[in-house]
Amino acid sequence: MKYGKRVFRDEEVEYLNTLPAVRHASPTRITYEDAFKLECLARDRKGESPTRVFREYGLAPEVLGPKRIERCMSRWRSDPSLQDALNKDGDMNPMLSNDNEDRRERLIREQAMHIVTLENEVRRLRAILKRERRVNE
Template sequence: MGRGNFTKEEMEILLRNPYVSDVNEKSISYSTEFKFLFMEEYIEGKRPTQIFHDAGFDIKILGSKRIERACARWKESYQSGTLGERSAVLGKISPQEDSATPSEKMESGKKYTIDRCRQQEEIIKKLRAEIQLLRRVYEREQEETGQSLPRTEVCRIIEGIAQQEEYRRCISHLCRAAGISRNTFYEYRRNDAVGE
């Protein structure tokens, strides 16, 4: 397992993962969403194997070498600003990129810088949301008994923060920061909707 070709059973298991876009006997293709999720968590200090595991992958099926190679490819693509682009996946430079004039290359560099700034702004947004969450949880705990809040109360706080326009896409990050699973949060949300 995890070495050489995938078996039919392993391919079926891998295809059940929402982060897998395609798999055959020799290779696996991951969704762009997973690549960015991977890089976000990797930048935050999480280990590659742990990221794959938390995303629902069977590490024994993938094997450490596949994870290691994917990590190396995605880091390189992320640093060059091509993560998720088709030419980066194929490992090729398009003829347009190869024959670009200096001004086109400079324009491309500006685009990369702007994209990186946007990515950093997203990270900052998530960290601001996390600070709000932790501050509210701490204040609530101090108001109450000085003990940890129940999960439903933590979910309620996350819901309140996520209703703010700039933090709507931070739910997964807030759940991780609060030490609860996304499933717990979405179950709370479903139950809360039913209760209304």
């Protein structure tokens, strides 16, 4: 493994693969749906924070890492085929069809993301506690 490269745990991969914005996730890679890429680029053009858009789709930087979001946006901004598709489609929102359904789905994604974040925190705190117990023995 390269230094600094984020490796996703099995439950994180499973979670990522449930998201409509994700085509496929593995322990080291995420492939995003083209519609999600276009949504991010369209909202980026309007001045919205990419991190906010990712978070709305259940892709919080606490799980992905903020650098991954930055790299994705940089890659997508410089992709001529995505830029052409975005110019053709205008500012349509390809990911959303029903506003009420979207709110429910967003809430579910946010709650699932919060659970993953809390599980990560519990794991981190248990590791600290375990180290402290070893030191005190």
